Amino acid sequence: MSYEQSYLYKLRHSAAHLMAQAVTELYPSAKLSIGPPIENGFYYDIDFESPLKEEDLEKIENKMRELSNLKEPIVCRPAKDKEEAKKVILDETTNGQGPENALYKLQLLEAIPDGDAVTFYEQRATDKQGKEHAFIDLCRGPHVENTSEIKNFKLLNLAGAYWRGDVKNKQLTRIYGTAFETKDELEAYLHNLEEAKKRDHRVLGRELGLFMFSPRVGTGLPLWLPKGATLRHVMTDFLQKEQVKRGYEPVVTPHIANIKLYEKSGHIQTYRDKMFPFMEDEEKETYILKPMNCPFHIEIYQSQLRSYRDLPVRYAEFGTVHRYEQSGEVTGILRARGFTQDDAHLFVTPEQLQDEFIGVVDLMQTVLAKLGLKDFRARVGTKDPGSDKYVGHDENWVAATKAIMDACDVMKLEYEVSPGDAAFYGPKLDLMIKDALGREWQMGTVQVDYNLPERFELEYIGEDSKPHRPIMIHRAPFGSLERMIALMTEQYAGAFPFWLAPVQVAVLPIADRHNESAQQLADRLRDSVYDTRALRVEVDDRRETLGKKIRENQRHKVPFMLVLGDRDIEAGTVGVRHRERGDLGAMPLADCLKMILEEPDTTSDPA
Ligand SMILES: [Zn+2]
Ligand SMILES: [Zn+2]
Structure with missing residues (x-):
């Protein structure tokens, strides 16, 4: 059953009316417009x-509670026609404020096609003092049967919204609220909202020193700070090593290219609204800031004659792309205008397609497991049959969609089909990840593409010495570095798994006279090999109290803090603090190092 058919939907729809009723009782001059469930x-x-x-929201909530407690039925009242409906609106919904009060409702009524049924939400109650509460609101429904069902609700926040979404119209006040069937569900939701605020990657990103934005640089264009850049290096290093094991070869391509490349690829026809304005040089050639890496890798494939023995060819690049997202849609690094894809393109024969596809999904699962993201589902994005935003012949789409579904069946990977979620050149498999708060993020993606090879007339010479067309696989296990870092930041509330932590160990000298020993200790730790990499160690030798240093490193979720004072230097020990386990006391250096190197890669959820 869809959400629109559910009881919850009816409940929220009714809660919106109950809120409107409370508002009109408290503010008789307020003019209602629309109030849908979301x-x-x-x-x-x-x-x-x-x-x-x-x-003021609390006052409205209290009024809602009062009305709900009157436990009166909600009735659907039909009007014979629009003429009668107009009379109901003017006579019964204006709170004695005159016809101007019904301004928006009359416009909504006008928009209903002649001959269509017109109905009202109607609710009448009399309270203990004998006061009448009548509320009538133009609405198709569906609603719950009695106001007493609307018990577990909360008004959340205010926002501005233009009437009919048009900036030329008047700005109205939007009141957001929510309602649930049970108190527990409501409380869990409100708790998650609070948690989400605390974990917001935009807030944590600044606090942890990962990235920043500057209005002088531009909307949606992040600047990566040393700790964030370190995190990116660790992630790319890990994926690069996995890719080398799996036969990928690195390539590097430019940020701009001639428009001809994108005419050939079909981007100009289908992707133009996501591209930055074009550039023209002195020779009147037009250049484009790249929104996707695919055509570049295709050029490299095409630069030499390929035989079936060369395939599969797997080109990988951490390719930075720019897309012109609407400024209202830009959200931190989750939806930025410049970002780096962990991109690769595989050129395969039809016989290799299934194995290569399965290999990619296996890599994606390896990546998610390493990042500690265990809760995911698969979604197959197919073509929306009613849209013309795609390139390529139908038989290609059918073959590519079948290849994805067959491979999923072989892997016993359950999936849902989502029409309209394909890329413009082919269907895709997305991994949807559920985070610690139960929110879903679309992350890794793999796409099967028969169309770009056709547009670029790609070939390889087969065993039969004749030319054949390869199939392309596009894939990005992280989705992009930015998206994955945004997800990881919120998933772990900034306490990244040990292997990812930008600073793994902070050495805290108690006084200036311990600074030299602290530097020596840090150097010794940096020489220690952790998971084939040197440990990332920082010495906090600021002239601050030890208490302040500990608090700040704890706030930055540094996994280990090593405190160094007179007694430690004398005895060859160090005072160890762990971000989750707290103060572990003094221990010999060798024991401490052993403990650090044995720190598990995963982290318990700190929430
Ligand atoms: Zn309604
Ligand atoms: Zn691609």
């Missing part, structure tokens, strides 16, 4: 005479 709750857009403040 994914996690509902909202209502209302035109207030004087601006509403966040503090």
